[in-house]
Amino acid sequence: MRKKVIAGNWKMNMLPNEAIAFIEQITPMVKDTENEVILCVPYVDLFYSLLSAQNTNIKVGAQNMHWEEKGAYTGEVSGQMLKSIGVEYVIIGHSERRQYFAETDKTVNKKVKAALANGLKPIICVGETLEQREQGKAEEIITKQTMLALEGLIKEQMKNIVLAYEPIWAIGTGKTATSEDANNSIKSIRNKVAELYGKEIAEKITILYGGSVKADNAKELFSTTDIDGGLVGGASLKVEEFSKIVLA
Numbered sequence: 001m002r003k004k005v006i007a008g009n010w011k012m013n014m015l016p017n018e019a020i021a022f023i024e025q026i027t028p029m030v031k032d033t034e035n036e037v038i039l040c041v042p043y044v045d046l047f048y049s050l051l052s053a054q055n056t057n058i059k060v061g062a063q064n065m066h067w068e069e070k071g072a073y074t075g076e077v078s079g080q081m082l083k084s085i086g087v088e089y090v091i092i093g094h095s096e097r098r099q100y101f102a103e104t105d106k107t108v109n110k111k112v113k114a115a116l117a118n119g120l121k122p123i124i125c126v127g128e129t130l131e132q133r134e135q136g137k138a139e140e141i142i143t144k145q146t147m148l149a150l151e152g153l154i155k156e157q158m159k160n161i162v163l164a165y166e167p168i169w170a171i172g173t174g175k176t177a178t179s180e181d182a183n184n185s186i187k188s189i190r191n192k193v194a195e196l197y198g199k200e201i202a203e204k205i206t207i208l209y210g211g212s213v214k215a216d217n218a219k220e221l222f223s224t225t226d227i228d229g230g231l232v233g234g235a236s237l238k239v240e241e242f243s244k245i246v247l248a
């Protein structure tokens with residue numbers, strides 16, 4: 001059975017002192033869970049969060065990275081830099097980066113490769129817009145994004161990959177995909193992975209759902225056959241709410 005993974009995506013929220021307080025508060029609440037708990041925090045919070053999360057079961061991730069190791073890329077942070085302070089996960093290809101920061105399937109693929117080369121575990125986001133869904137193109141879009149993100153990866157690397165299905169129309173809108181729809185979309189992503197890497201790898205890979213996950217819908221979403229947990233935005237900013245999702 002696949003382990004459930006609950007990843008918080010704080011986006012551009014939380015100052016270092018707030019991050020420290022959050023982790024201190026949530027640590028005892030989630031200490032007995034068998035689920036993987038990850039907090040993807042802003043760059044400036046990474047170091048503080050890593051220190052606060054030492055000797056706990058909480059893992060820390062970044063929300064983006066550059067694909068080059070170093071060089072003249074003002075304002076960017078590399079995979080090597082993240083790894084050097086002990087970061088374990090990194091979100092890649094979030095729809096907000098695709099939408100506002102010119103992230104493309106190509107740059108997603110480059111970042112995924114660089115993350116793996118540095119021993120980081122990428123959480124790769126794919127998802128369709130409302131328009132694409134209404135045109136009946138959702139499955140085509142998400143399987144294509146998946147294929148392009150993974151292009152050039154070998155089987156051996158797939159064990160360090162996490163995928164996240166995040167329908168864009170469900171992010172931050174309060175509209176959650178029905179658990180059935182989300183599960184079906186995730187099944188089609190899993191089938192794509194099977195087609196590319198074989199059934200065994202497809203059965204093992206973790207695929208999360210993201211988009212308005214809350215304490216009161218988490219259980220239903222996570223009890224489906226193919227949803228292996230959540231990538232949680234807004235609801236990951238509140239200790240009570242996020243701990244309930246972890247324990248759901």
Ligand code: PGA
Pocket residue numbers: 009166170171172173174210211212213231232233234235
């Ligand atoms: P949301 O965000 O939970 O606030 O909808 C999810 C995400 O963008 O990862």
